[in-house]
Every structure is written in C-alpha cells, then in structure tokens.
Amino acid sequence: MTAPLHEPIAEATPSAAGEATTVGNTKPVQGRSLGRIAWERLKRDRLALTGGAVILALVVIALLAPVISNLVGQDPNAYHEEEIDALFGTPKGALGGISGEHLLGVEPVNGRDIFARILHGARISLLVGFLSALVAVVLGTILGILAGFFGGWVDAAISRVMDGLLAFPQLLFIIALVSVMPSDMLGMTGSSVRVFVMILVIGFFGWPYIGRVVRGQTLSLREREYVEAARSLGAGRFYILYKELLPNLVAPIVVYTTMMIPTNILTEAALSFLGVGVKPPTASWGQMLSNAIDYYDSDPMYMIVPGVAIFITVLAFNLFGDGVRDALDPKGSR
16 A cells, blocks of 8 residues: 555644744734833933923922921921021022021022922922813814814814914913902912913913814824724714724824923913912912012022022923924834
8 A cells, every 4th residue: 555645734732833933032023002112212212201200200299399398397488587687688698598407598588498489389380381281182172173074164263263362462361361350269269269260361372282283183184094984884973083083183182282381381480470470478480580580699599499490390391292202203213
C-alpha cells in the first residue's frame, strides 16, 4: 500500500497557539484608544506636565486656603500695625517685612499678611476663571453645534448674535453693570453678588469665541460618512447631534477651555484692579495690585508678589493648554 498523499493536520492546542504568538520574540499588537494616544503624547511634553502640576497645586491651595492660613497662624484680614513703621507707613525690615512669621511680608499701613491674602485671592481668581469658562463652554457648544448642523436661518441668526457680542465692549459693560447691582441679591451679599455677576457676564460674553470654533467643526463633521450612515438608518437629528457629532467635538472644546480660563482670570484681575471686582476686605490679586500703586517705590514687594502670582497662574494654564492641543492634534509632529 502506498502512503496517503496528505498527512492529517494536527489540531492546534492552546500551548501551540501561545507559542505561535511569541515566535521571534515579537509582542502582539494592541489597539490604543484616542484618549490613550493623547495621554502618551502629553506625557512626553514636560512643559505641559509642569503646567498641569502647577494648576493642580493652585487648585489645592485655593480649596485649602483657610486651613493653610490657620497652619501658618495668619488671618488674611487681621491688622499687624506693630509691623509697620509709624513714620512712613511701610513695613519694617527688608523686602516688605518678610520674616518667619510673615512669609511674603505685610501690606503697608495696615500690616495684613500678604501670604494669607494671596492664598485667599487664589480662590476668587480660580472660581471666576473656571465657572465663567463653564458658562461660556455650555452656551458656546449648544449654540455653535445648532448653528453648524441646521444651517439656514438658524445659522444666520446665531452667527449675527456672535458678531454682535464679539464687537461689544464687555469690560465697559461689566463695569457699568456691577456699579448698579444691588448689594443684596438672591440671598447673596457683598462680594458674593459681584463674583456671581462677573461669572455670568464674563461667561456670556465669552461663549461666541468657542461657539465659532464649534460651529466650524460641526460644518465639517456633518458631511462625514458616519453621519450620512446614521441618517440612512433613520437616526433623528438630536440623536446625530448627541451621539455622532458631540463626541467628536470634545477635543477642540477641551483645548479651547484650557485657553479660556487664563483669559478669564486676567479679566477678573483687571476688574478688581479697576475697583469693580470683589469688595474689601475680600482678598483679590487685582485689588492688591491696585493698592500697591501708591507704594511701588517704597515697598516694591507689595506689587511684585501678586503680579508674580497672576503671571505663574496664567503661564501654567497656557503651557498646559498648548500641551493638550498638541496631544489631541492627530496631525501634530510630536
């Protein structure tokens, strides 16, 4: 008898299959989500990570400002007149009265601890910066995606509103509005009313910036194949908006939000500098800069400290925002 032309093929066993995947010391290819790819790109950007670490530290400091003030034994509104030169009204000692008790010195005339006031001022700046950005993002995303998706008269009406708000002098409007606001509103009093008004007005005038970005992206996305496929399967308009378009708009929204927050912080500082921000004795970085104008030659540290705080905060957000933008950009080179 002759041997069979074909030998029976041996069945693959789990061990044999496992050996096959490791031939040549090669690892199996694993799929990566867009979020993981973006995170791996962001981890390679040291400046962005440094900015993110500073932002995280600022948030923790703002949340724990009363606790930290108690740990160092300083009240932001307590006067220390014994630390002030009675003749000139400036802090005793060098560098604005910096000492082991007053880590960043004291204010002229009244002697309030600058370190404690910087801590509490961070709460106002970050609160206004984050919440006003949240208001702008919500309004800008909703109106921008509606304008880009529906087009026609909806797009024309929303676009004209955007153009009008972009041309409106928001700083002058905020100054006028805050000046005529009552001191008691919705159960809030004093500085709380002004913070509430600043959040709403800054956010309202900021939404057209992100709205234009979202509208432009939506105009491009609505013509994609997966949107047409959803339409052909009978998906409704709001299903397409929520399930197909909005997830693909997350990246530009996140990037623009990180860029908007430092702008809002600067706006709050400018309003407090002009005297229409929070009311004394509530601490604010812009208010401290305004008070330091009269002492820039005799006590420069009083101006330098809040100025450096604003500079570091805005720089950290800008560095982190640039890193997030590069990480989420699929065409980036890094």
